[in-house]
Amino acid sequence: MLMSQQFASTRKDVSEEEVSVNAQLLTKAGYVEKVMAGVYAFLPLGLRVLRNIEEVVREEMDAAGGQELLMPALHPKEYWEATGRWGGLDVLFKVPSQHGGREYALGPSHEEIVVPLAQKFIHSYRDLPQYVYQIQSKFRDEPRAKSGILRGREFMMKDLYSFHVDEDDMHAYYDVMKIAYSNVFTRCGLNAIETEASGGTFSEFSHEYQVVTESGEDIIFTCECGYAVNREIAKVQSGDECPLCKKGVINEHKAIEVGNIFSLHRKYSDPFKLRYTDESGVQQPVYMGCYGIGISRLMGAVVEVHHDDKGIVWPEGLAPYQVHVVQLGDDEDVVKSTQTLIKKLDKVGVSYMYDDRKLSAGAMFADADLIGAPHRVVVSDRSLKNGGVEHTVRSSGDSKVIDIAQLVKEL
Numbered sequence: 118m119l120m121s122q123q124f125a126s127t128r129k130d131v132s133e134e135e136v137s138v139n140a141q142l143l144t145k146a147g148y149v150e151k152v153m154a155g156v157y158a159f160l161p162l163g164l165r166v167l168r169n170i171e172e173v174v175r176e177e178m179d180a181a182g183g184q185e186l187l188m189p190a191l192h193p194k195e196y197w198e199a200t201g202r203w204g205g206l207d208v209l210f211k212v213p214s215q216h217g218g219r220e221y222a223l224g225p226s227h228e229e230i231v232v233p234l235a236q237k238f239i240h241s242y243r244d245l246p247q248y249v250y251q252i253q254s255k256f257r258d259e260p261r262a263k264s265g266i267l268r269g270r271e272f273m274m275k276d277l278y279s280f281h282v283d284e285d286d287m288h289a290y291y292d293v294m295k296i297a298y299s300n301v302f303t304r305c306g307l308n309a310i311e312t313e314a315s316g317g318t319f320s321e322f323s324h325e326y327q328v329v330t331e332s333g334e335d336i337i338f339t340c341e342c343g344y345a346v347n348r349e350i351a352k353v354q355s356g357d358e359c360p361l362c363k364k365g366v367i368n369e370h371k372a373i374e375v376g377n378i379f380s381l382h383r384k385y386s387d388p389f390k391l392r393y394t395d396e397s398g399v400q401q402p403v404y405m406g407c408y409g410i411g412i413s414r415l416m417g418a419v420v421e422v423h424h425d426d427k428g429i430v431w432p433e434g435l436a437p438y439q440v441h442v443v444q445l446g447d448d449e450d451v452v453k454s455t456q457t458l459i460k461k462l463d464k465v466g467v468s469y470m471y472d473d474r475k476l477s478a479g480a481m482f483a484d485a486d487l488i489g490a491p492h493r494v495v496v497s498d499r500s501l502k503n504g505g506v507e508h509t510v511r512s513s514g515d516s517k518v519i520d521i522a523q524l525v526k527e528l
């Protein structure tokens with residue numbers, strides 16, 4: 118991509134309403150743009166990051182046997198009435214139709230859609246277990262939306278639903294999901310702590326994946342032994358002896374909930390009478406689990422954790438581009454060497470942004486740091502005189518002049 122032709126450039130005039138670090142940096146760097154409180158457009162750079170996160174999530178869900186599908190965002194009211202959530206869920210967006218007085222829900226989650234759907238295909242024990250997931254926009258009428266893309270009224274979520282013959286099978290798959298979730302967050306450069314949280318009315322616990330950072334809206338209590346619990350259900354406080362290992366001391370942290378997994382038991386299968394016929398021909402209830410990851414929130418959490426005073430520092434796997442190429446001046450040698458470099462990058466399939474704008478070195482470097490690609494490569498008269506191009510690693514700041522062919526090999 119040529120930086121001079123980008124749809125969205127970097128900006129300095131970010132609204133003061135954007136108090137969160139993620140919204141400040143992502144807006145300044147041209148990843149997102151606020152449309153209204155809690156609603157953001159993902160610009161070309163931002164969409165590339167979102168897609169990278171989605172790909173990580175897809176790979177891990179597929180590896181755990183998940184089958185991807187896509188359910189609608191617009192839902193019939195009757196299904197929400199069947200579970201009692203039409204009146205019972207305070208964040209539900211309700212949409213009146215212009216015709217015939219009908220009303221719809223905008224999906225905040227998809228149990229009400231996936232269960233009637235599963236009913237069409239699950240009849241016998243031979244049809245179980247099943248695992249389906251989607252990556253899709255969710256809508257929630259959040260009372261406060263001031264944390265940038267961490268809390269949207271419209272946001273991207275991965276939601277997986279599992280269907281089982283009994284409780285044991287439901288619990289066994291829950292453990293499979295724990296591993297998949299841990300893989301996802303590690304691959305996204307996050308240390309997400311598996312934290313005991315409310316299981317609702319249907320389970321003792323759920324597990325949240327919490328990323329410790331000052332900007333978090335949740336409070337969790339942890340011990341070095343691995344014990345972690347959300348304050349909402351905690352029977353401990355900071356300074357207490359750990360109830361699990363009986364040795365460590367409980368610490369308190371602010372954290373961002375990036376994922377949440379639930380054993381649903383029969384909470385949603387019962388209202389829709391989702392049943393199967395067992396081996397002896399008897400009707401049995403289906404047990405379910407559901408497993409969510411806030412894809413767009415995860416992107417915001419990565420920025421909250423991985424930035425410095427100059428801008429974003431993307432983990433390699435999530436960056437919109439691997440390399441930020443800066444061409445300083447347009448002397449013949451510089452132009453030629455830059456062309457050689459980007460041809461080689463094209464050949465080996467390393468993605469790059471090419472800053473071809475004729476700005477001051479300082480302005481171009483500042484934008485490179487703000488955007489936060491893992492590698493910056495500067496081609497200038499000086500670097501060529503010193504034997505190549507100047508390669509700087511964004512995360513460490515380590516810098517060296519290196520021959521183009523050698524650099525491409527290293528990348």
Ligand code: ATP
Binds near residue numbers: 266267376377414
């Ligand atoms: P919170 O407690 O932060 O409001 P939640 O517990 O209601 O979230 P879940 O229903 O568990 O959210 O949704 C699954 C995941 O979707 C969450 O773990 C989170 O990562 C993400 N998520 C939930 N609400 C939002 C939101 N308003 N904006 C962005 N991501 C969200």
Ligand code: MG
Binds near residue numbers: 325374376377
């Ligand atoms: Mg949750």
